[in-house]
Structure formats: structure tokens, C-alpha cells
Amino acid sequence: MPLPILAEGATRGLSAIPYGYTALKTAVGLAVIAALKRYFGGATNKSDRVMHSKVVLVTGGTSGIGAAVVRELAVRGAQVIILTQHSPSDPFIVDYIEDLRTSTGNELIYAEQVDLSSLYSIRLFATKWIDNSPVRRLDMVVLCANTQKPSSSRVSHGTSEGLQEEWQINYLANYHLLSILSPALRAQPPDRDVRIIFTTCSSYIGANKLDLKVLEKATVIQHSVDSSAKQKAKKGPESFVSILKSSEQGAQSILMAAMEANFSGVGNTAAISLDEIKKMAGENSDMTGRMKVGIEGGTLLKECKERHVLRSEIMDEKAGKELWEFSQQQIEQKEKEAALLRAMEKKAREEEEKDKKKQSKTEKSTEAKKKK
Template sequence: MPVNFLTSVVFDGPEVIPYWDQIKEYGPTVLPILLTLAGAKYYFHGATNTWERDMHGKVFMITGGTSGIGAQIAYELGQRGAQLILLTRRTNDQWVAEYIEDLRDKTNNGLIYAEECDLSSLYSIRKFATRWLDNQPPRRLDGVICCAAECIPRGKSRQITMDGVERQIGINYLAHFHLLTLLGPSLRVQPPDRDVRVLIATCSSQNLGDVDLNDLLWSDKRYPATQPWKVYGTSKLLLGLFAKEYQRQLMGYERKDKAPCNVRINLINPGIVRTPSTRRFLSLGTVWGLIIYLILFPIWWLFFKSAEQGAQSFYFALFAPIFMKTEGGNVVQECKIMTKVRKEYTDDDLQQKVFHNTEELIKQIETKSAIERKKHENAKKTPEQKAKERQEELNRKRDLHIKPETPEELESKLNSLRNQIGMGTGISSNEMPLFPDDETLKKVISSKKNASSNNSGGSKSNKSQKKSKKV
């Protein structure tokens, strides 16, 4: 059919083309516009990764793997045979179960799982990391891909995580800091021939952020509701500084086998992508904003990347062999390593301060959250439950078959055992305590020596008195 049509055009002229008169009239005006749009679409499409790598049998952990770029990466790696662990807020959610099942079917890969790790809770992150590390031999881990992010629309009030931290800072920065540092033992223990890569999603909005060492988590500063991108940019900037310092610490770690570090951390800037997060930000989180977003969708389609296009730089950082020849901490954009970065990325002292300050802040937040969590648990208990727990605790302390947890509990159980065998529980002032220190040992030994010398002197005087009586 196409051959016959082309033959007719050649021999009978272009008049046989349908709507030829309209094409001849409007073509000179419309054609340049179409070519311009096609060129713009090609330009904003971005670079495409050309590298390949065998993913079968490799294990990757993904945050934000259920939507946007994270979902696209999960689909691509799943098709390539990788084992995936998607960190989700809840695993008992029906939607999550159906999503995992659907992803397994689409990729024909049954090695895709979901694990509960709520990034808005440091306690949830610690529980997941503890479960992951509590295994012998250590679990295999070929990489961690951090795509999860929170972007608050303009005009919204300050939002916080379960730990009371500003939500964008808490999820984008603090959660990934906590997760990756807790997974440090798992990353460092991987065999030296394993190519381990950690990818952290960043954004050009980091250029709008700033670092305040006295208020890293934006706790004291007034929240800029009309300019929330400042907080978002700060979270991404802090994430980049953390990545640089953490890579330096991994490189400085001395393995038992003396092998060089095989872990590389890189920051990936995918560009502006049509993700749910972008849609929520542009629509201001409102219904009317969503309607306007849909009306203007051709503009977003033209100038913004799709999730598949935005994931290309992630594939490049995962597949290209050049990254194992670098020291890590690179910023990757449009499938190439950027050489021009913010000056903070070259300030080692600032990166160390940010890292250590964040560690201290996490300790304080976790301690406070643990106290609040315990108070909440106790408030929910009935008087009967509290009485039962107290009785169980008392029984546990009395039971000699249960290992004591404190020196006081051990001493109590030993006293109970002494009572049973008729030794008594009294401890004289000169008797050595159960857990003596050096000073106590010296005092007890000295007192025993004095007591023995007094006894020997007393016995001699008694003997002399008896002799004098006999005389």
C-alpha cells in the first residue's frame, strides 16, 4: 500500500495527497513550528545511557521505589534480574502488596520484596537496619538507591515528621543519613571484588539552599511558606555534603583483608521530571491547581522529562565502569560527571562539621522520641496490665533460672540462694563486695590484715596472763 501511494505521487503529482491544498496553504507556517517543537523536545529529553551491566543475582535496596523515578528504576532493574528490596512506609498496605505483585508479573522476576521502613520515623529506620544487620553470614548488598523525597507546595504551613523534624529536611536528608550510616557495617563487609554503589538523588534546587551549622534541621528559623524551595534546596545540599564526608570515611576504613574500599557514593541530578512530587508542587496541592496542571500538560510534556528519561543518569551511575576508578562523591547529570559544583562540596571541614552535628542531633532526637514513645505506651496500659507487668518483673528477678541483667539483680539472686542453703545474707563491713574495684580490694585486704594482727596480738596477751596466774 505505501509503495502504490508513493508511485501515484511520483507519476500523478502531489495533488493525490489528501488535503494537499490545506498543506500547501498552511505548511510554510506550521512546518517551522513543528520542527522547533521537535527540536525542543529532543533537547529537553536529555542524554541517554549507553552502558550495560549484568544485574542478575545482585541485591539493591531502593527508597521511593513505588512512584516516579524510583518506580522506573525498580522496573528496569527487575527486568534485568536483580533482587530488589523496596523500603515502604507499611507492608500491610493492600496497595503495596498489589504493586509488588504487579511488578513481579511485569518483570517476570519473583525476587522483588517490600520491607517496612518509614522514613518519617528514625525508630522505624533503626528497626529495619537492625533486622538487616542481624544475620550471619552478612547479607549481600550491591547497592542502595535513594530516590524518596518530600517536596512541600508553596503556601502550605510547616509540616513535621513523627520525630518533630521539619518534613523536607527530615525525609530528604535526616532519614537517608540515618539509613546509610546504620547500613555502614553491611556496606563495609561486602567482598572486595563486589562493585557496591550508592546513588543519592539530588536536585538543582540545592543551589537555593544554605547551611546553618547552628540550625541544620531548620528547627529555630521561621518556615518560609511562600518559598518552601529554600528548605527543599537546603535538604538536598546537606545530603550532598553528607555523601562527600561519608565517602571519605568509607575510603579511610581499613579492612581486615587490607583490600581497598569497594563502595562508591554518587549524587544524581535527573533534571526536571514529571513525577507525582513535581505535579503536587506545581498544582500547589489543590484541586484547582491540579486542573490547571492538566490543562497545561502539553507544556510540561514538552519541557519536562518523563520518569524513564530522568532515570538515565541513574543507569549511567549504576552501569558505567568508570565510577570504580574514581574516589566517589561525584555529581552526575545528563550521563556525565560534573566538574563545576558548589564551593561547599570542596570544603572538607564543613562536611565533617555537618556530619558530626547531624550525628549528635539524631542521638538527641532518638532519645527524646524513645521517652515519648515509652510514655505513650504506659499511658495506654490499664492498671491491671501495669500490676501484671510489675508482678512478672518481680517473678523474673526471683527466678534463679533466669540470667540476671544487672549487678544488683545478681546480688539479690545470690542472697536468695544463700538463704536457701542456710548461709545467710548479711555482709559484714569487712566483707568484699560482689563487684569490687581496686580501691575496695585494697581496703578489704588491709582491714583483714589488721584484723588478723589484732587477733594474734590478743591471743599472745591471753597466753601471758595465763602463765602469770600459774606462777
């Protein structure tokens, strides 16, 4: 049937075929849509890896890109611990974890309560994690948590410590969590491939110039500068990988960072000179080329490809050190203020309870006198 129709169209033209032009326009339109969908769908991760016995901490793992990353890691057998602001007994978290375990066939999926908008909550979890002997295994930390208010919004939300919400969740929480977990990461065996994966977005290119006096407007670039500074200062096997997150299949780049064998930080140090790298690589163009791009000592990925860093501040050691010191001072100050506030609230509650007990005793004494 199709051959006679095609022959008729070839000899007598499309006008001889009923609805020929309509069918052709529809076919061309569908082909264009399919091509655009394929093009804008983003790159696909071609790296794969067996993740059995790997222990992975994930923030922002209950929705969006983070949820996709959690699912893919769980399918490959990783033990995934999702850090969420909700209690593990929350009905949503319980159902979500059970659904993940059922769909992936992996029972090693758990949730821990960590409110990234609270420095105190982060410290409680991280301190509990490192307070263990022997050191708990930790192969990977994937930081996907993020918050963003609409550009038209005039309402500025603050955290319990009095910090701007976007600044704390998108940057300071990651800094605080990794700072406390650092001993656990460095104590891992030298042959263990430990990776820390940041997520950011390409808007860092157009972000305001790094200014510690105007924190809220430069969160994206501060995140990148901090990851670069951490990588330069590292003295262990961990490898920092920064991801440019797109809205289309953003998880693919993160999965590549998690599973690509060439990104292993085992045996690498950030203090190696380019000449030493060339000697180690045996003038291997792939290795030396990879070490020249991205964040020094780490890798910058976008659409599953390594990219050059396009902002000079990110590679500036002085800027990284200043941001690092500023962040530490701010955390110390806010934690002290929050601790004093908690102590005052506790004292107020104790006094209130004492007053209630005293009032209750007085009432009982009055009733006893009335009965007499």
C-alpha cells in the same frame, strides 16, 4: 502521486497545491515540536549491565523516578527490595509488587516497611538487616525518596520525633539508614562492586549557604555535603554516586550510575593522591580527568554526564565533618526523647489495662453479690 505534487510545487509554487502553505506550516510545527521534545527529553543511558544476583535497596521506589529505576533494574534480573512506609500486606503494595513481577518477569521483587519520617522505624529495619550471620549480600543502595511542600504553603509538617519533615526525609533519614547499614556495606567481599546512589536536584547550586542553625532552608546542599563527607571517610569498596535529578527522564542518570563499569569502586580508596592516581592510570586521561570532577572519590552525574561540583561547601572537609557530627548528635537526642515517650505510652497502656481488669473484676464481684 507525491512526485507529481512535488514537481507542481517546484515549478508553479506552493500556491498551485491545495492547502500547500497549511501543510508546510503544519509540517514545520510538528518538526519543531519533535525536536524540542527530543532535546528536553534528557540524555539516554547507554550503559548496560546484567544485574542477576545483585541485591538492591531502593527508597521512593513506588512512584516517579524511583519506580522507573526499580522497573529497569528488575528487567535486568536484580533482586530489588523496595523500602516503603506502607505494610507489605497493604493492598496497594501487594498489587504493585505483583504487577512488577508480572511485567518484568522477575519474582525477586519485595517490599519492606520502613517509614523514613521515623528514626525508630529506620533503626528497626537497618538493625534487623545487619543482625545476620553471614552478612547479607548488598550490592547497591538507591536513595530516591523525597518530599517537597509547595513554596506557597505556610503549614510546616513535623515528624513523630518533632523534626521538620523535609529535613528528615530528604536528608536525615538517608544519613541514619546508611550509618546503620555501614557495617554490612563494609563487610562485603573486596571484589564486590558496591554502590550507593544519592539523588538530588540542580537547585543545590542556588541553595542557601550551609548553616547548621537554619536546617530547613538548606536541605539540598546538606545532602550533597554529607555524601561528599561519607565518600572521603569510606574505607571499603562502596562508591557514592550523586545524581542531579531532572524532571525529564531523571532515571537515566541513576541507571547509568548503577550500571556504568567505569564507576566501580572496587580497589579504589578516597585517600589516594592525584600523583598516585596518575601512576595507577598510567597517565590515562579518562581516569585522571574523571577523578578531578564530581565529588572527591565519587561521581556527580547530570544528564548522564559527569559534572563539576559548583558549591565549595560540598568539597569542604570541615563543613562535612561539622554536618556529620551535628546529624549524629541530633539523631541520638531525638531517639532518646522518642524512646522515653514510647516507654511512657507503654506504661500508660499497661496501667489502663490494669484498671480495666480491676474494674471488670469489681463488676463481676458486684453481680455475684446481687445474685446471692
